[in-house]
Amino acid sequence: MLTRIDLRGGVRDPRRLLPRAQLDVSVAVERIRPLVEAVREHGYPAIREASERFDGVSPEHLRVPVETIRAAEGELDPQVRAALLESITRARKVHDDQRRTDHTTRVVAGGTVTERWLPVDRVGLYVPGGLAMYPSTVVMNVVPAQAAGVRSLVVVSPPQKENGGLPDRRVLAACALLGVDEVYAVGGAQAVAMLAYGAGVDPAGEQRCDPVDMITGPGNIWVTAAKRLLRGVVGIDAEAGPTEIAILADHTADPAHVAADLISQAEHDPLAASVLVTPSTELADAVDAELARQVPAAKHAERIGTALRGEQSGVVLVDDLEAGLRVVDAYAAEHLEIQTENAREWALRVRNAGAIFVGAWSPVSLGDYCAGSNHVLPTGGCARHSSGLSVQSFLRGVHLVEYTEQALREVAPHVVTLAGVEDLPAHGQAVSVRFPGGVS
Numbered sequence: 001m002l003t004r005i006d007l008r009g010g011v012r013d014p015r016r017l018l019p020r021a022q023l024d025v026s027v028a029v030e031r032i033r034p035l036v037e038a039v040r041e042h043g044y045p046a047i048r049e050a051s052e053r054f055d056g057v058s059p060e061h062l063r064v065p066v067e068t069i070r071a072a073e074g075e076l077d078p079q080v081r082a083a084l085l086e087s088i089t090r091a092r093k094v095h096d097d098q099r100r101t102d103h104t105t106r107v108v109a110g111g112t113v114t115e116r117w118l119p120v121d122r123v124g125l126y127v128p129g130g131l132a133m134y135p136s137t138v139v140m141n142v143v144p145a146q147a148a149g150v151r152s153l154v155v156v157s158p159p160q161k162e163n164g165g166l167p168d169r170r171v172l173a174a175c176a177l178l179g180v181d182e183v184y185a186v187g188g189a190q191a192v193a194m195l196a197y198g199a200g201v202d203p204a205g206e207q208r209c210d211p212v213d214m215i216t217g218p219g220n221i222w223v224t225a226a227k228r229l230l231r232g233v234v235g236i237d238a239e240a241g242p243t244e245i246a247i248l249a250d251h252t253a254d255p256a257h258v259a260a261d262l263i264s265q266a267e268h269d270p271l272a273a274s275v276l277v278t279p280s281t282e283l284a285d286a287v288d289a290e291l292a293r294q295v296p297a298a299k300h301a302e303r304i305g306t307a308l309r310g311e312q313s314g315v316v317l318v319d320d321l322e323a324g325l326r327v328v329d330a331y332a333a334e335h336l337e338i339q340t341e342n343a344r345e346w347a348l349r350v351r352n353a354g355a356i357f358v359g360a361w362s363p364v365s366l367g368d369y370c371a372g373s374n375h376v377l378p379t380g381g382c383a384r385h386s387s388g389l390s391v392q393s394f395l396r397g398v399h400l401v402e403y404t405e406q407a408l409r410e411v412a413p414h415v416v417t418l419a420g421v422e423d424l425p426a427h428g429q430a431v432s433v434r435f436p437g438g439v440s
Helices: 025-042 044-055 066-074 078-096 135-148 169-177 188-197 221-230 255-266 281-297 301-309 321-331 343-347 364-369 405-421 425-432
Strands: 004-006 103-108 111-119 122-126 152-157 183-185 214-216 244-249 273-278 314-317 335-339 355-358 395-403
Touching: 025 044, 025 188, 025 221, 044 188, 066 169, 078 135, 078 169, 103 405, 111 405, 122 135, 122 188, 135 152, 135 169, 152 169, 152 188, 188 214, 188 221, 244 255, 244 321, 255 273, 255 281, 255 301, 255 335, 255 364, 273 281, 273 301, 273 321, 281 301, 281 314, 335 343, 335 364, 343 355, 355 364, 395 405, 405 425
Parallel strands: 004 314, 122 152, 122 214, 152 183, 244 273, 244 335, 273 314, 335 355
Antiparallel strands: 103 111, 111 395
């Protein structure tokens, strides 16, 4: 089922040889540009028209009533409620420890620089609602934002035709459990545009969503394209692509575990990537046999099969684990599992991954829900330069510079000199003017 890529014998740079989904976000940007412009110019009517065209609903009101959100919590299945509360508790424990504190550095006597960490004021959180519903993504977006001290949070999620034009009720219930009561039944590029520009007023004269400062959360290619188009109007967390799992495994790995973990991510999307990197042809053969057994029994077998057979998935054969480590670093997976002897030692040597899952008892599914870690992670190789969502995503470092007259006098000649070197004499004058007797 999985295509094999043989990199044995040594490959200097494997990046171009590794399986990867081919997505042209730039084409999607041009497709959604008119819609984004329509939302900017017309607000509510443009959003309503887009919702009718893409979601098959024409909502009278965009904002979900607070009483509806609370009712969704009350209707929540007790087991689902308990699972969500456990997910929230564990995520809070991890993310509360990420909060940075202000720090003052004494550069010289009378001269200090304080780095303050200030939260973004208002954040829009996107929760997908296409092939699956994601109340867990509410947790993963809201918890770090709250830990950072974000003042105002707004959640957007696509309207569901079968739910009366509201977002999925489990998504609404998760919002209620986290104390978020500003929720809009809007999805796709139109939701991102609404968050960036606001929605104007509805026909009844009711003010709609105010613009946000930052947008976070995963979505489909249209959501990603809108985030790219609006980067600069608002801050964004990342351009999320289809989900990915890579597994570095040796002969000690259980093929049933490996196959199940590959399937778990393929379940998300026909474009999801599932990649096994191994020096063991015996393991590769055993995993293929397990996939042949497990996939037909899966609920979403057709979707899973499409993903596993796609160009973005495959088995990469390597000479040894050292070569495998080079391959997974080059691939820079969103999720990387290490199923080898001495798994932690190998995990600590990984340079590029969104999140690393160590050993047989730390599957990606644990991280998706209840490890305490965040599941909003960089895709498409972006883990080489970007991090997953965290408290830091919502904080800005601001330097507070405080110098006394004497401290400035002592450094003034250097400032004047460097201003002259860069042919910016007014910069030097801004210092010299403070010392009529001259600087030396």
